[in-house]
Amino acid sequence: MFLYNTALAPDSLVDGKPLEVRLAFCGRLAGDESSGRAWLTPEEERRWKALACEKRRADWLSGRVAAKRALMPELAALDVEVLNENSGRPFLRRLDGGPAAQISISHCAEGAVCAVSINGGPVGVDVETVAPRAERVVELYAHDSERRAGLACDARKQTLLWTLKEAALKLLGLGLTCDPRDARLRSLEPDAELAFFGAARRRWEDLGRPAIRSAWRDWAWSAGSPCMLSWCWTSEVP
Numbered sequence: 001m002f003l004y005n006t007a008l009a010p011d012s013l014v015d016g017k018p019l020e021v022r023l024a025f026c027g028r029l030a031g032d033e034s035s036g037r038a039w040l041t042p043e044e045e046r047r048w049k050a051l052a053c054e055k056r057r058a059d060w061l062s063g064r065v066a067a068k069r070a071l072m073p074e075l076a077a078l079d080v081e082v083l084n085e086n087s088g089r090p091f092l093r094r095l096d097g098g099p100a101a102q103i104s105i106s107h108c109a110e111g112a113v114c115a116v117s118i119n120g121g122p123v124g125v126d127v128e129t130v131a132p133r134a135e136r137v138v139e140l141y142a143h144d145s146e147r148r149a150g151l152a153c154d155a156r157k158q159t160l161l162w163t164l165k166e167a168a169l170k171l172l173g174l175g176l177t178c179d180p181r182d183a184r185l186r187s188l189e190p191d192a193e194l195a196f197f198g199a200a201r202r203r204w205e206d207l208g209r210p211a212i213r214s215a216w217r218d219w220a221w222s223a224g225s226p227c228m229l230s231w232c233w234t235s236e237v238p
């Protein structure tokens, strides 16, 4: 069920200690949901059963398993719940009442990924299968300046640009409730600077204008389609 579980140490410090951001993965759960259910608390199982369709239940479950996998060094699966705010943003609740890390979840056809910021501020992650997008779709998320700079000129870059924006907007807790063109990049170089406008800027300012770092990888589940995986983090706890 688990393909990968790694710890990444971005070169950021929190109270003099390296910021720890972990990514954990869970291949798509199909047909063996009973094994995944061993990872759910009664409250999570209640919410899982209430989800309307099988695809949604599989996505939701694989995201929870990825999140709990990321926390395994410190917490057993049933010591923590992965719940969602009304906005959809996921959060952790430790059943012992202890402080919980910040998380973000993404699913795609082949599985789910969870980013956990153990000692830093909010985090965002997105994974998407690399695929070409119609120009009219690209126009909905790539700002003119990004298209002119060639950041959406082929399928790989279109997917990368999308995942970086979605990861950043998840970090801000907005998801797609704001215009993705309001999170803008000048390049797709590693750790390229993100600039925010409109509602995204207002949320970023509300959070105290944290410095947001980003990273991405070309990624594939074993023998799966090429994907793009992007994540954003900040060492500044609001």
Ligand SMILES: CC(C)(COP(=O)(O)OP(=O)(O)OC[C@H]1O[C@@H](n2cnc3c(N)ncnc32)[C@H](O)[C@@H]1OP(=O)(O)O)[C@@H](O)C(=O)NCCC(=O)NCCS
Pocket: 059, 060, 063, 084, 087, 088, 089, 090, 104, 105, 106, 107, 108, 126, 127, 166, 169, 170, 171, 172, 173, 174, 175, 176, 177
């Ligand atoms: C956040 C959002 C962009 C994710 O869309 P997606 O690409 O379909 O899905 P992903 O698999 O990458 O991410 C899904 C996860 O995002 C997280 N998420 C949802 N809303 C979020 C928010 N406001 N902030 C941060 N994370 C959020 C959830 O953890 C969700 O997984 P879960 O429900 O299993 O816990 C989307 O759910 C959203 O913004 N919805 C708002 C409604 C909307 O405008 N929809 C238009 C769609 S075109």
